[in-house]
Amino acid sequence: MAAECRNLPVITAELDKQRDALDGLRRLAGVSEEEMATIRNEQLDEPLPPGMSAKAIPRFPTPGVALRMIREPDRKRMLSRLYFEYQFLCSFVHFSPHPRTFKGFFDDREPFGRLFTTGHLEEMFQKEIAGPAIWVDFLSIVQSAAEMVTIYPSDIELRRAVTEAWAVLAERTIMGRAVWEFRAKKLLGVI
Amino acid sequence: MVPVRVRDHAYLMTRDINPDQRTDAPTVDVLVNRCIAAAFEALRSPRSLFTDFQRGHLGQIYKSMRTTHETIRDLLRDENKSPRSVDAIPIARLQLETLYSICLVIEQSPYLDIYLKHSGSRFM
Numbered sequence: 001m002a003a004e005c006r007n008l009p010v011i012t013a014e015l016d017k018q019r020d021a022l023d024g025l026r027r028l029a030g031v032s033e034e035e036m037a038t039i040r041n042e043q044l045d046e047p048l049p050p051g052m053s054a055k056a057i058p059r060f061p062t063p064g065v066a067l068r069m070i071r072e073p074d075r076k077r078m079l080s081r082l083y084f085e086y087q088f089l090c091s092f093v094h095f096s097p098h099p100r101t102f103k104g105f106f107d108d109r110e111p112f113g114r115l116f117t118t119g120h121l122e123e124m125f126q127k128e129i130a131g132p133a134i135w136v137d138f139l140s141i142v143q144s145a146a147e148m149v150t151i152y153p154s155d156i157e158l159r160r161a162v163t164e165a166w167a168v169l170a171e172r173t174i175m176g177r178a179v180w181e182f183r184a185k186k187l188l189g190v191i
Numbered sequence: 192m193v194p195v196r197v198r199d200h201a202y203l204m205t206r207d208i209n210p211d212q213r214t215d216a217p218t219v220d221v222l223v224n225r226c227i228a229a230a231f232e233a234l235r236s237p238r239s240l241f242t243d244f245q246r247g248h249l250g251q252i253y254k255s256m257r258t259t260h261e262t263i264r265d266l267l268r269d270e271n272k273s274p275r276s277v278d279a280i281p282i283a284r285l286q287l288e289t290l291y292s293i294c295l296v297i298e299q300s301p302y303l304d305i306y307l308k309h310s311g312s313r314f315m
Binding site: 013030034035040057058059062063066067069070071072077079080081083084085086089090093099101103106125129130131132134136138139140141142144147148150151152155157158160161162164165168171173174177178181182185 | 201223234266267276283288302307
């Protein structure tokens with residue numbers, strides 16, 4: 001924004017007022033002077049200060065890249081299985097007919113929606129939208145907490161909370177049962 | 192990237208699942224809140240793997256998952272009467288991406304710094 005507005009004195013003055021606070025946030029996030037200068041060099045063509053070497057911040061990996069980097073075999077197996085769910089969810093984010101078709105089905109102002117009975121629409125909603133959304137959400141939270149067991153193995157409360165949640169997940173969903181068998185069961189010591 | 196193929200990663204089920212069995216949303220909410228609170232509390236204890244700052248930030252990541260859970264619940268509350276409910280699916284993707292990220296930073300904690308630095312690099 002600063003680059004786009006550099007010829008606008010009013011906006012530039014406002015941005016200057018925020019500079020100290022933003023610089024504080026940058027330092028809090030651990031971005032060094034070298035890393036900041038490198039970004040400015042790459043993005044704005046500003047020369048690096050004399051004697052300073054470029055130091056780029058690597059990109060945080062996307063799930064596909066992270067999956068390749070994961071070393072623990074059971075964890076890798078779990079994330080490989082969940083990659084199918086991830087690809088399904090991505091189809092609703094990238095340009096694809098999925099979200100538009102379902103939005104048409106569930107909109108009673110659209111002709112598509114009138115092709116189905118109320119019961120059929122409700123069943124479709126549960127199976128295609130509510131079910132995947134809530135179960136992926138639930139599983140992601142529970143397993144994210146369960147992964148902390150590897151760092152805090154003697155935390156009884158943590159173990160109890162995730163074990164109780166897994167009792168529901170592993171019985172109600174195919175995806176949950178696969179993750180339970182591949183990873184969570186052994187992680188929580190339920191053999 | 193190496194393709195992830197169904198035949199390599201599917202789990203062959205040995206027991207059926209009762210498709211009529213229902214789980215109340217409030218039950219899920221209670222379990223979600225317990226898991227997040229337990230992870231947050233656990234992260235109060237120092238561990239050599241993470242600095243105090245990193246643990247604080249990880250705790251916030253868990254809390255943020257609860258907010259996203261509430262957003263999904265709100266979107267689904269309208270049931271099939273509203274096409275807006277469909278947007279619960281891309282939001283659920285956020286939760287799954289967080290699981291991948293947590294798994295990675297647990298194995299390779301420097302990636303937590305990279306995650307933070309990426310946010311910090313916007314403040315230049």
